[in-house]
Amino acid sequence: MTGQQRMRRRPRQPRSREMVERLVAAGRDVLVERGYDAATTNHIAAAAGVSPGSLYQYFPDKTAVLAEVLDRYSADLVARVSRAFLRALGAPTREAVRATVTALLDAYETNPALLRVLVEQVPRTHDSARATFARRMDDMLTAAILSDPARDPARPGEAAAWILVRTVEHVSISYVLERPPLDRDTVVDELTELITGYLDRGRRSA
Structure with a gap:
């Protein structure tokens, strides 16, 4: 609703x-x-x-009232990350991944206090703001994986997208809320390596 x-x-x-x-x-x-x-x-x-x-x-x-607040927050996250994702289409995988990860962190860092409430106090039900956001990311990443002409057809694109989206979501949220003594660029670099390596393993050998 x-x-x-x-x-x-x-x-x-x-x-x-x-x-x-x-x-x-x-x-x-x-x-x-x-x-x-x-x-x-x-x-x-x-x-x-x-x-x-x-x-x-x-x-x-x-x-x-609070549902409207969270709906708008989720819609803003989707819009910001979607724009970055679409702008990066056609770019080399590593460059596209880095741009999308950066946009996700930028979006989460816009309002860490609201993000904390959403993560820690609002149950993640099927139709919750977080779950809706994650499914939107699933759809975009699945489409990108399935459209890769070098993809190994034996590897399920939907499963790969689901795993990647939730891994990146968890790491990004943890970085924003925990504020570990890690340089932001280093976190972006490591996430980019993680995602790129995982995607590359799902491609056919030349």
Whole structure:
């Protein structure tokens, strides 16, 4: 179900759209400050500077507001990484991989606090924001693997994509949230080597 479907009514007038944007921005701030479970509609309304009744005109409960926040966050991640992925199509594998990994880290580093809440407090169900993002990456990488004319047809492209996406996701999120004493370029280089080597092993020998 999309964020718009979670809303009680779709804003049509500029004033209504501005109100929804205020509520979503407030929901994001409250989510980061208080966490998913502790956030309430009263907190969100107060942060937006409106009454709870104004919030309920557009959202039935706090879950709907926070779902909209997370939907937008996931959509932004998908858009940013998709653009990098598409721009890199046709480039040498190592160059394309490095560009995509860099874009993913850039996207995660935009709002580490929100990323932490998403990872640590929101269950990863089938239709959660993280799972939806990962599946979108699965689809793009699977298409790239299957379109490689040098691919070994005996190797399942879907499985390779699924493994790579979740490996890179875990390492990237861990780097952003843990902040280990590692240079960012070194992490990007090592991830690039890992992915490129794995992809190369799935290609036919010359």
